[in-house]
Amino acid sequence: MGLILDFYRPGRSWLHRLDPRVKLWGMVLGLLLAFLLPSTGAQALFFLAILLLLRGNGIPWNALHWLWRQIRFLCLLILFLQPFFTPSGETLVALGLLRLTLGGVNHALGLTLRVLTMSFLTGGLLFTTEQRQLVRAFVHLGVPYTWGLTLSLTLRFLPAISSLLGTVREAQAARGWVAEGNLFRRAREYLPVLVAVTIGTLRMGDQLTLALAARGLGTASKRTTWRDIAMRPADWRALVGVSVAFLAVMGLLR
Amino acid sequence: MKKAIRVEHLTFAYPPLIVGETPEPLFHELELNITAGEALTVVGRSGSGKSTLAHILAGLAPRYTGGELTGKVRIGEQDLVAEPPAPTAVGVLFQDAATQLFTSSAEDEVAWGLEAVGAAPAEIGPVVMNALRKFRLLGVNKRPPWALSGGQQKRLALASLWALRPRVWLLDEPLGGLDPIGRAEVLAALAQLRQEGATQLFTTARMERSSWGDAAALLTGSALTAPATWGSWRAQQARLVAAGLLCPAASWTRLEQSARTPDSALALEARNLCYAYPDGPAVLHGLDLRIPQGQFVALIGPNGAGKSTLIRHFNGLLRPTSGSLQIMGKKSRGLAVGELARQVGFLFQRPEQQLFATTVRKELAYGVRQLRLPDVEERVERSLVRFGLTDIADHPPAILSYGSQRAVTLAALAALETPILVLDEPTVGLDGRGWSQLLEWMAERRVIGTTLIVVTHEMSLAARADRVLAVRAGHIVADGLPDVVLAHFGKQA
Amino acid sequence: MSKTIDIRRITLTALMSALIFVLTRTQLSVTPTGGYIHLGDAGIIFASLAFGPWVGMVAGGLGTALADITSGYAQWTIFSLGVHGAQGWAVGRLFTEQRQFVSTILVSIASMAIVVGGYFIAGTLLEGSAIAFGSLLPNVIQSLGGALLGIPLYFAVQRAYPPLRRYRQVQ
Ligand SMILES: Nc1ncnc2c1ncn2[C@@H]1O[C@H](COP(=O)(O)OP(=O)(O)OP(=O)(O)O)[C@@H](O)[C@H]1O
Ligand SMILES: Nc1ncnc2c1ncn2[C@@H]1O[C@H](COP(=O)(O)OP(=O)(O)OP(=O)(O)O)[C@@H](O)[C@H]1O
Ligand SMILES: [Mg+2]
Ligand SMILES: [Mg+2]
Numbered sequence: 001m002g003l004i005l006d007f008y009r010p011g012r013s014w015l016h017r018l019d020p021r022v023k024l025w026g027m028v029l030g031l032l033l034a035f036l037l038p039s040t041g042a043q044a045l046f047f048l049a050i051l052l053l054l055r056g057n058g059i060p061w062n063a064l065h066w067l068w069r070q071i072r073f074l075c076l077l078i079l080f081l082q083p084f085f086t087p088s089g090e091t092l093v094a095l096g097l098l099r100l101t102l103g104g105v106n107h108a109l110g111l112t113l114r115v116l117t118m119s120f121l122t123g124g125l126l127f128t129t130e131q132r133q134l135v136r137a138f139v140h141l142g143v144p145y146t147w148g149l150t151l152s153l154t155l156r157f158l159p160a161i162s163s164l165l166g167t168v169r170e171a172q173a174a175r176g177w178v179a180e181g182n183l184f185r186r187a188r189e190y191l192p193v194l195v196a197v198t199i200g201t202l203r204m205g206d207q208l209t210l211a212l213a214a215r216g217l218g219t220a221s222k223r224t225t226w227r228d229i230a231m232r233p234a235d236w237r238a239l240v241g242v243s244v245a246f247l248a249v250m251g252l253l254r
Numbered sequence: 255m256k257k258a259i260r261v262e263h264l265t266f267a268y269p270p271l272i273v274g275e276t277p278e279p280l281f282h283e284l285e286l287n288i289t290a291g292e293a294l295t296v297v298g299r300s301g302s303g304k305s306t307l308a309h310i311l312a313g314l315a316p317r318y319t320g321g322e323l324t325g326k327v328r329i330g331e332q333d334l335v336a337e338p339p340a341p342t343a344v345g346v347l348f349q350d351a352a353t354q355l356f357t358s359s360a361e362d363e364v365a366w367g368l369e370a371v372g373a374a375p376a377e378i379g380p381v382v383m384n385a386l387r388k389f390r391l392l393g394v395n396k397r398p399p400w401a402l403s404g405g406q407q408k409r410l411a412l413a414s415l416w417a418l419r420p421r422v423w424l425l426d427e428p429l430g431g432l433d434p435i436g437r438a439e440v441l442a443a444l445a446q447l448r449q450e451g452a453t454q455l456f457t458t459a460r461m462e463r464s465s466w467g468d469a470a471a472l473l474t475g476s477a478l479t480a481p482a483t484w485g486s487w488r489a490q491q492a493r494l495v496a497a498g499l500l501c502p503a504a505s506w507t508r509l510e511q512s513a514r515t516p517d518s519a520l521a522l523e524a525r526n527l528c529y530a531y532p533d534g535p536a537v538l539h540g541l542d543l544r545i546p547q548g549q550f551v552a553l554i555g556p557n558g559a560g561k562s563t564l565i566r567h568f569n570g571l572l573r574p575t576s577g578s579l580q581i582m583g584k585k586s587r588g589l590a591v592g593e594l595a596r597q598v599g600f601l602f603q604r605p606e607q608q609l610f611a612t613t614v615r616k617e618l619a620y621g622v623r624q625l626r627l628p629d630v631e632e633r634v635e636r637s638l639v640r641f642g643l644t645d646i647a648d649h650p651p652a653i654l655s656y657g658s659q660r661a662v663t664l665a666a667l668a669a670l671e672t673p674i675l676v677l678d679e680p681t682v683g684l685d686g687r688g689w690s691q692l693l694e695w696m697a698e699r700r701v702i703g704t705t706l707i708v709v710t711h712e713m714s715l716a717a718r719a720d721r722v723l724a725v726r727a728g729h730i731v732a733d734g735l736p737d738v739v740l741a742h743f744g745k746q747a
Numbered sequence: 748m749s750k751t752i753d754i755r756r757i758t759l760t761a762l763m764s765a766l767i768f769v770l771t772r773t774q775l776s777v778t779p780t781g782g783y784i785h786l787g788d789a790g791i792i793f794a795s796l797a798f799g800p801w802v803g804m805v806a807g808g809l810g811t812a813l814a815d816i817t818s819g820y821a822q823w824t825i826f827s828l829g830v831h832g833a834q835g836w837a838v839g840r841l842f843t844e845q846r847q848f849v850s851t852i853l854v855s856i857a858s859m860a861i862v863v864g865g866y867f868i869a870g871t872l873l874e875g876s877a878i879a880f881g882s883l884l885p886n887v888i889q890s891l892g893g894a895l896l897g898i899p900l901y902f903a904v905q906r907a908y909p910p911l912r913r914y915r916q917v918q
Pocket of ligand 3: 304
């Protein structure tokens with residue numbers, strides 16, 4: 001199936017070493033900006049800046065290429081369909097009722113760039129941050145430890161359940177199970193597989209409960225953390241930096 | 255002498271699985287005493303409650319499982335009924351080590367327990383490194399636990415327990431599902447713990463393989479027998495067989511006597527078979543193989559050699575990347591998985607995971623119906639009788655004990671009555687009775703000319719085959735009579 | 748006793764999220780607008796019916812949001828969290844064992860309304876009206892199919908694995 005579950009690409013770049021809280025903050029501001037930028041040109045500049053940021057911090061082309069492969073179909077669709085939905089300005093081509101307009105094309109381009117920007121921004125966070133660091137960041141930002149634990153357990157058990165689904169599917173196939181025919185038939189055929197996988201998941205949960213309890217979850221009044229994240233002066237500077245940059249762009253836009 | 259574990263008049267029952275039923279207690283007036291520094295092995299059939307006993311001694315049952323417990327359970331001076339033991343007092347290695355590991359890297363796994371008990375952050379690092387070194391895991395410290403081999407997973411679980419320095423160790427089937435190399439690794443780690451003076455309680459489902467510990471006690475009839483030395487148990491073969499803990503010699507003999515001369519027609523023929531996983535490594539490198547109908551072939555080889563990959567070609571789950579494969583004289587490329595399933599019956603690793611039906615009877619009928627085979631009712635009844643499942647034919651299979659679930663998966667396979675059977679590590683986790691059932695069934699099928707292809711890490715089973723294939727790194731490195739092949743390759747497989 | 752419930756709740760929520768994630772990534776077919784029909788909704792409906800609104804909400808939101816991030820559709824993350832979280836909560840809330848038939852119909856309708864409506868609004872914001880309109884029908888099929896599969900799944904698991912009832916207390 002080729003599920004990619006952990007995006008982290010080890011490295012020592014500036015972005016890698018940046019405190020994950022700062023990265024999260026930067027991503028939130030970036031996403032906001034992607035929605036607020038008014039012109040297609042500005043969107044293009046912003047996307048270019050993000051590309052440079054990612055490349056400058058040692059994220060390999062193949063990682064970025066993978067992201068692009070995931071969304072390229074969507075991008076092309078937006079580019080080709082959206083102009084006809086929001087016609088405005090000078091008409092370039094008219095096909096009966098459908099009008100391809102300059103304004104429409106411009107709008108579609110802007111939308112496409114925004115989708116790209118959002119996807120690559122998130123990629124930037126995930127490619128440079130270990131999962132445990134991200135969870136620590138959430139906990140430091142006030143998310144209760146048990147929620148953070150729930151998140152890391154979810155991530156940890158993705159491969160286990162994914163391979164459970166794989167084995168059950170193969171095992172049922174060996175007994176003549178096929179998922180064929182139209183969509184609804186195919187969905188119904190999945191029932192025997194889903195029942196087995198669900199039961200397996202519940203069992204895994206029981207085991208995990210015992211394992212967590214046996215290792216002392218909730219025994220100490222205060223948990224400690226090995227290799228916790230901490231804000232260095234450079235992190236504070238970066239925090240101020242992105243915030244000021246955001247405000248400056250907002251000021252320019254007004 | 256100081257007692258490390260003291261259990262008196264222990265009676266325990268799980269809550270009913272089906273609302274309204276009153277379950278029989280699993281343990282009744284069970285007594286157990288282990289002196290500090292001693293090692294005791296508990297031998298019990300599948301479903302006798304070995305894991306449950308370990309969970310009770312770790313303070314997990316009934317606290318986290320539900321159920322009724324009466325009697326006294328003490329670890330050292332501590333009363334477990336009143337309060338659960340600290341993880342620094344008792345360490346438990348679960349039967350399924352994979353679910354016991356729940357963080358995203360080996361070193362985090364070891365650190366987690368220390369964090370949970372509130373160890374000072376500066377002290378955690380050295381302890382983690384020490385534990386990883388001790389259990390020889392330094393090279394894989396950053397790897398996620400699910401990407402480790404079975405033996406490494408068990409050792410990582412041991413390392414993360416060791417970091418907390420428990421005095422009492424509960425080891426639930428520590429060698430289950432490991433290949434000979436993994437077994438040797440874990441045994442070495444356990445021997446080391448032994449030298450440090452730990453009190454150990456092992457469990458195992460079969461008498462044969464286990465020879466560690468000072469003494470063994472049998473878990474039968476919802477209580478434990480008095481411990482006795484290994485020597486004295488070995489002298490009581492008949493009793494062990496009756497208790498279902500030892501596979502009777504008669505079953506082995508029957509398998510040996512079922513040998514017949516194979517036909518000249520071929521069941522399987524592979525020519526220059528190569529396989530690479532999509533976006534993955536090449537796993538099989540040009541295998542040539544001819545298996546006549548009616549032959550019993552054992553496939554051996556270390557973990558990751560490509561055994562499962564090879565046999566998954568035999569029922570069409572995988573298609574060769576290049577080369578050809580013929581099954582019963584037909585090219586596999588042209589056959590759908592459904593068509594192949596009528597020729598090739600397949601038992602997967604951990605087959606109990608596939609159980610889904612509301613009754614055992616429906617579970618057996620599923621495959622027969624899907625493959626549109628004739629005489630559904632008769633096949634199902636025959637199979638139920640053959641595997642002694644008539645009494646529980648209307649129970650949901652998913653709530654049966656492990657041993658019965660394995661019997662159900664065998665019965666479901668048997669009902670298809672295919673001319674070729676492919677079994678992937680069918681003996682994992684079986685007790686003596688399970689072994690006996692499996693061997694007898696294989697013998698029956700062999701007599702009527704079924705082709706048997708069995709992947710196994712059990713050399714005693716491979717030794718009974720007509721022919722042994724040793725696979726290593728995607729090549730067949732040896733192919734011949736068991737005596738010859740096992741003499742060379744039996745150790746590593 | 749409260750501690751007991753705490754751990755079981757964590758593990759149950761985490762594993763249901765993981766299950767929903769894996770089902771969301773199990774594609775049955777690709778839709779013309781670049782999305783895909785998957786089994787995720789069936790997982791959400793199951794989790795909500797079996798374990799109630801809170802587990803349904805967290806697992807539904809978390810599972811699908813993670814699936815979006817890891818498939819490159821990161822722009823959808825927040826919206827999936829919201830839409831499927833609301834779906835899980837509503838399904839768990841509306842279902843009652845006493846009036847199974849009526850409440851399963853109610854559940855299917857509510858679940859479909861939330862998903863189709865939510866994704867239409869989010870889609871317009873994110874990818875423009877063209878894609879949002881184009882996704883309407885696939886989303887109807889997706890969520891209706893999810894209910895048609897998730898509801899039988901719940902009853903089938905209940906019969907194949909009666910201890911399912913025991914997890915109820917976790918709510
Ligand atoms: N949580 C539970 N609720 C109800 N019954 C249970 C539960 N866990 C186990 N059982 C039942 O209790 C019995 C003992 O189970 P246990 O897992 O302790 O056996 P075991 O000796 O370890 O077997 P195995 O060789 O399969 O590991 C089995 O019949 C099992 O079905
Ligand atoms: N779905 C898959 N995708 C990619 N690689 C795989 C896949 N399944 C197995 N492999 C790889 O193929 C190799 C052979 O695996 P296989 O499961 O065939 O070994 P095996 O001999 O059956 O081992 P074991 O004794 O552990 O069952 C291993 O290196 C494994 O990592
Ligand atoms: Mg057990
Ligand atoms: Mg294998």
